[in-house]
Amino acid sequence: MSHRRHLVAAAVLSTSLLALSAFAEQSKPTPTTQELLAKSASTEWRQPDPNNLLVMQLATGRVLIELAPDFTPLHAANIRTLVHQHYFDGLAIVRVQDNFVTQWDDPAGDEGGDPKKVRSLGNAKNTLPPEFTRPIDPKLAWTALPDGDVYAPQVGFSEGFPVARDPASGQEWLTHCYGMVGVGRDNGPETGNGSALYAVIGQAPRRLDRNLAVIGRVLEGMPLLSGLPRGTGPMGFYSQPAQRSVIQSVRLAADLPAAQRPAIEVLRTDSNTFTALIEAKRNRRDAFYAVPAGKIDLCGIDAPVREPTPASAAAHPPH
Amino acid sequence: MSHRRHLVAAAVLSTSLLALSAFAEQSKPTPTTQELLAKSASTEWRQPDPNNLLVMQLATGRVLIELAPDFTPLHAANIRTLVHQHYFDGLAIVRVQDNFVTQWDDPAGDEGGDPKKVRSLGNAKNTLPPEFTRPIDPKLAWTALPDGDVYAPQVGFSEGFPVARDPASGQEWLTHCYGMVGVGRDNGPETGNGSALYAVIGQAPRRLDRNLAVIGRVLEGMPLLSGLPRGTGPMGFYSQPAQRSVIQSVRLAADLPAAQRPAIEVLRTDSNTFTALIEAKRNRRDAFYAVPAGKIDLCGIDAPVREPTPASAAAHPPH
Numbered sequence: 109m110s111h112r113r114h115l116v117a118a119a120v121l122s123t124s125l126l127a128l129s130a131f132a133e134q135s136k137p138t139p140t141t142q143e144l145l146a147k148s149a150s151t152e153w154r155q156p157d158p159n160n161l162l163v164m165q166l167a168t169g170r171v172l173i174e175l176a177p178d179f180t181p182l183h184a185a186n187i188r189t190l191v192h193q194h195y196f197d198g199l200a201i202v203r204v205q206d207n208f209v210t211q212w213d214d215p216a217g218d219e220g221g222d223p224k225k226v227r228s229l230g231n232a233k234n235t236l237p238p239e240f241t242r243p244i245d246p247k248l249a250w251t252a253l254p255d256g257d258v259y260a261p262q263v264g265f266s267e268g269f270p271v272a273r274d275p276a277s278g279q280e281w282l283t284h285c286y287g288m289v290g291v292g293r294d295n296g297p298e299t300g301n302g303s304a305l306y307a308v309i310g311q312a313p314r315r316l317d318r319n320l321a322v323i324g325r326v327l328e329g330m331p332l333l334s335g336l337p338r339g340t341g342p343m344g345f346y347s348q349p350a351q352r353s354v355i356q357s358v359r360l361a362a363d364l365p366a367a368q369r370p371a372i373e374v375l376r377t378d379s380n381t382f383t384a385l386i387e388a389k390r391n392r393r394d395a396f397y398a399v400p401a402g403k404i405d406l407c408g409i410d411a412p413v414r415e416p417t418p419a420s421a422a423a424h425p426p427h
Numbered sequence: 428m429s430h431r432r433h434l435v436a437a438a439v440l441s442t443s444l445l446a447l448s449a450f451a452e453q454s455k456p457t458p459t460t461q462e463l464l465a466k467s468a469s470t471e472w473r474q475p476d477p478n479n480l481l482v483m484q485l486a487t488g489r490v491l492i493e494l495a496p497d498f499t500p501l502h503a504a505n506i507r508t509l510v511h512q513h514y515f516d517g518l519a520i521v522r523v524q525d526n527f528v529t530q531w532d533d534p535a536g537d538e539g540g541d542p543k544k545v546r547s548l549g550n551a552k553n554t555l556p557p558e559f560t561r562p563i564d565p566k567l568a569w570t571a572l573p574d575g576d577v578y579a580p581q582v583g584f585s586e587g588f589p590v591a592r593d594p595a596s597g598q599e600w601l602t603h604c605y606g607m608v609g610v611g612r613d614n615g616p617e618t619g620n621g622s623a624l625y626a627v628i629g630q631a632p633r634r635l636d637r638n639l640a641v642i643g644r645v646l647e648g649m650p651l652l653s654g655l656p657r658g659t660g661p662m663g664f665y666s667q668p669a670q671r672s673v674i675q676s677v678r679l680a681a682d683l684p685a686a687q688r689p690a691i692e693v694l695r696t697d698s699n700t701f702t703a704l705i706e707a708k709r710n711r712r713d714a715f716y717a718v719p720a721g722k723i724d725l726c727g728i729d730a731p732v733r734e735p736t737p738a739s740a741a742a743h744p745p746h
Contacts, residue, residue, distance in 0.1 A: 255577050258577065311604070312727075319716050330526065338654045396638070
């Protein structure tokens with residue numbers, strides 16, 4: 109085996125390595141994500157509601173976003189209205205700010221755009237109540253993380269999404285973890301409407317929590333949003349229109365013929381396998397990791413997704 | 428002002444916005460990073476020691492990395508030896524794993540490479556003591572963060588770098604925040620030597636802390652490392668050699684003629700201005716942010732850098 113190649117442990121451990129490492133005293137290496145997913149039950153996976161699944165087509169591929177109407181229902185409804193009207197078709201990714209966000213919207217409405225060419229929102233609302241937080245809903249499944257959080261009294265997962273809770277105020281909210289999608293707005297808290305969206309592409313900017321509406325999570329296609337050249341204008345906006353990535357279309361899966369709907373599945377965050385994944389990530393110890401972190405932060409884990417094929421279910425676990 | 432354009436508050440507040448928002452009851456908006464840096468004293472900035480400053484030239488531009496010999500001295504020395512030999516010239520960025528790392532090394536030594544073409548390390552060592560942690564050094568300046576950390580008992584900044592401490596063990600270590608640079612290795616803890624390096628390009632993978640040697644921080648050029656297409660091979664390795672980015676050269680600033688050395692400056696993390704930045708980020712409240720986080724996480728802030736020009740000092744603050 110060549111030296112210095114692997115940041116991440118090889119899946120197969122040789123006997124000699126076991127004998128040489130301190131880890132030999134442990135009974136077994138921590139199971140990998142792949143191993144845990146391979147043992148998962150089919151009932152532990154869910155298909156996102158096609159009314160909550162956005163299919164955004166770029167020249168480079170497909171981005172799938174799951175809406176979170178349990179947390180931001182008015183925004184989800186407004187985005188559905190926009191999508192039904194094909195509002196996003198032909199708009200663009202206009203901003204990629206390093207270690208922060210990738211944003212898409214109507215460039216005509218941006219600084220330097222042509223206000224006369226701004227696209228109509230049609231039947232969608234121009235302003236919405238903020239929905240930055242919501243009362244804690246005891247009916248939603250709650251998988252608590254055990255290691256605390258810098259920003260909130262409690263953190264965990266509900267309905268597949270990372271969530272923070274404050275029992276004192278009785279509020280909960282979706283958090284700005286990598287891959288989460290939020291609603292751009294102007295200064296006024298009601299100025300967001302879902303026609304400008306951003307995905308987090310860096311260290312979780314948790315200071316945005318409770319100040320912006322988070323509408324869901326990218327289930328597939330993050331590399332298409334994160335692996336873009338950074339904008340060099342103020343706040344990472346592209347300074348030249350030619351630098352933008354055109355959005356070919358955005359559709360709701362429910363509006364597609366059944367055969368064209370993405371067959372993606374998400375591991376339930378209230379499943380035993382997700383709990384096992386949390387523990388494995390907290391306590392990872394194998395031939396590579398000698399010192400388990402013993403902890404996990406909210407944005408350090410997310411719900412795995414997979415796309416079953418006729419022959420097999422190929423999982424795409426997080427690293 | 429067009430609606431829904433700004434995720435981040437405009438720098439200039441209008442009187443009407445002030446009157447309308449809850450924030451009107453506050454005395455003043457939190458100063459911006461730009462405002463705080465503009466008031467900083469020249470003595471609060473330092474020029475990195477040219478013996479600790481790596482200049483990596485890519486076709487797309489320049490990446491500057493500051494070594495951290497207070498924490499990983501043997502690795503810093505080995506990397507200097509490699510650089511003196513022009514070891515990295517012509518090697519490549521071989522791996523970009525989404526929400527994890529960008530890695531560069533000798534492709535001939537990677538899986539599928541040609542072992543016969545692996546470049547010699549010359550006078551550099553092939554193995555090194557791990558240097559994953561070090562005894563807490565009371566002589567190093569320490570700027571503690573006040574809001575705790577999921578992974579470590581204490582966190583803060585020393586010598587410009589994010590650091591975690593464990594008083595119980597008496598150890599401290601550099602942490603895997605965005606833009607930090609570490610040493611790739613194989614399973615054995617002594618198999619890293621600095622010939623394969625990675626930069627963090629996503630949510631801080633803090634589980635790597637104490638398991639890998641962290642040798643410094645990217646001061647300039649992160650977008651050139653993070654804004655690359657993600658590799659589609661295992662662990663984000665590029666599956667085709669043509670996808671790699673060639674490293675034209677890596678030099679130590681000390682080895683460059685004085686006129687060619689980068690004029691970059693870093694805000695001292697033991698300065699009053701850095702402390703003010705921490706507080707401003709914790710308590711940000713302005714026309715856009717109605718709910719201050721009240722907290723800051725270790726990887727949510729870093730030391731600003733600037734490159735003075737003959738006419739002025741243009742700061743490039745973090746967002």
